[in-house]
Structures are given as structure tokens and as C-alpha cells.
Amino acid sequence: MNMNGQMELMPRLVTMTNGTTSSLPSYDGYVHAELSNQPISYHISRCYPGTLSEAECQRFALASCRIACMSMDVIRGRIPPRKLQRVLNASCLRRLETMAYLLENHLRTHQELKARLSYLPAMPTLVYGTLVSLDTTEIVVNLMVGKDSYWVNLVLKRVGSRWICTTADLG
Template sequence: MNANDDYRHDDHDEDDYRYDEDGCRHDEDDRRHDDFAAADAVDETDDADEEEDVLDLGLAAFYEEMDERSCREFDEAVERDRRRAERARIEDMRAVDRMQRGARRRALPSYDGDIPLAVRDESLHYHVQLCFEHEYTDAYIRNLVMQICRTICAAVEVMRARQTGSSLAKYVRPECIRRIETMRSVLEGNPDQLPAPALRLRYAPVMPRLVHAMMLNEQTLEISIHITLGATPHCGNMRLVRHGSRWVCDMIDLG
């Protein structure tokens, strides 16, 4: 080694060295070595943290201790659970799809129309709304509305003692007929003590104007009906229930 080599070896600034707690001097190479060692220690710590994040229930060791038959039964049980979970997932997806299709389903059917009355330029408007999916013909709904109008008009005539209660027997329940006849007895009692609206009810012609019905199911129909007695409007409610092939009124209320 010559003097030049000694010069190159010692050609360092004082800043290239650091001193530890014991006063020993270390150069830049020693510093880099220490940095690499510290980085390796950090990596080992991160690996340990990742291993701690894994939930170890001891199944791996338990599985290794099982014999071949037990391992096979264990694998079959796991596979059954996986298939069961997959079937459950498919059923959930189908249920969601059915709900989505139901949300996109078309509006429930309804029927609107007008029926001419015997009076010139007068007609009855009706609206029948279904609360379920079903298809009725327009003629069927139209005939049902006409039955409703005939029933309400006949009930008014029974109250005014122009018809007997037996005329309602085909389409009205007996308990409803008894209530209508009770109203008739009130109107017949003492006409001088009746208020003017009740007197008009006795003599004015009755005419249906509007029928608004809601079919709750294939067996129940609820109706709101608007009629006029002379020039006085009145509203009434009815409920029809299906018996065989006929619709029968089991509730009637005339205001």
C-alpha cells in the first residue's frame, strides 16, 4: 500500500463519521448496514402482525391428527355445507328477482264506463277497481253495476212502502231487508212529525248518478253510490258477497 492509497483511504470529511455512546467512530458503510438491519426488523414485525390477523381455531392441527376416514367424512361435511350455502344464496337471488318483477308489474285492472238512463241526456258513471290480478269482461262488470243500481233503487221503494221486502229477497240478505222495513215503519208512522228531507224521501223520484266500487277479492265487493231523490243528492254504501254464481248484498246504508 503506498502513500496515495493511504491518502484515498483517509480522504473523508468529518461529517462522514458518527460516534456511538462509547465514543467509537463509525463510517457511512456502517450506517447503511445498521439501516438495513433496522428495515429487516420492521419487516419481521409486519409479518408477525399479519400472522396475528389470521383467526386460528386449531382446525389445521386437528385435521392433521385425524385418520383417513375421518378426514374424508370431514371433507364431505364441508362440501355439503358449501352446497347448502350455495343453494341458499341462489334462493335468495330468486326471491329478490321475484320482488323486483312484482315491483315492475302492471297496475291492477280497473273498469270505467257510462250507462245511459231513461231520462234524456242523463247517464250513470261507474268505476270498479280490483285489488287483485284478475280479468273480467266489460259486460260482466256492467251487469254487476246495473244489479247494484236496481238493488239500491228497490231498497228506496221498499222504504217508501211502494214495494214489499220480498222483492229484495233474491239479492239482499234477510237481516238487511229487516232494517229497510224498520225504516219504512218510521216513515209510515206519523208523516206530520217527519222533517222536510224525510218527506221528500217519500215522494221524490230516485236516480243513481255514480257508482264507485272496489273488489277486495273474488268474493267481496264494497260500493259507494251517489243517488238523487228529486234534486237532493244522497250517498249510500253497500257490500256485496258472492254466493255461488250470485252477488248478494249483506250490508246497505242510505244517508
């Protein structure tokens, strides 16, 4: 970001497999989420020709934060999985439901972990994303639950005019 708060295109040098270097354009900025009292920084790069607008980058960052927080809430048993069925495909939703079931059983015998994980809200702190093609984006979101840090890896694929999450890996 420049001094006026505007997003800038920041080329980064990357060493390719053949030993040459190339610059990948990246977009850096900040978004504000509902529960977060601090702005969430994002860094989005792309691996294909084309451009992104500041608004598109902010939409990717905010949507990723929302999906990551809601996925964390699903596995913690705070919201029903059906709340995500418009943005997650069926396979991804089933895997989250399975993880929620396994975590619920694990937390029955680990009360200290349950206290740390179950009650505080998930707060996004940063977003890193790569648009690997016109139809696929891979994003990682850092979430804080209390003092504990969790990373959420997301893969979003374009289906028609919508972006659908096909992978949500939390850990």
C-alpha cells in the same frame, strides 16, 4: 273511456301501508238505466289479481243501481220488502224493514221532509265499486231524489253462482 266509447283499464297509483306505491287497475264507463235520461258513470277497481270484462263491470253497475233504487223505495214505503228477497240476505232485509218503519214514523211529524223524499223517483247518478276479493264487492251509489243527494253503500257477496247483498246502508 277512450274516444270510441270503449272502456279502458286505468291504473291508479296507490300508496300502500309500507310506503311503497302500487297501481290498482280500474274500469271506467257508463251505463244507461230505465228512468234516467243521462248515462250513469261507474268506476270499478279491484284489489286482487285477475281481470274483469266490460260486460261484467256494466252488470255490477246496473245491478248496484237497481238494488240501491229498490232499497230506497222500500224505506220510503213505495214497494214491499219482499221484492228484494232474491238479492238481499234475510238480515239485510230485516234492517231495511226496520229503517222503513222508523222513517214512516218520523215522516208523520215532518211533512216537508215527507214531500221531498216520498214522491219523486230515485235516480242513480254514479257508481263507485271495489272488488275486494273474488267473492266480495263493496259499492257506493249516489242517488238523487229531486234535488236531494243520497249515498247507498252496498256489500255484495258471492253465494254459489249469485251475488247477494249483505249490507245496504242508505243515508
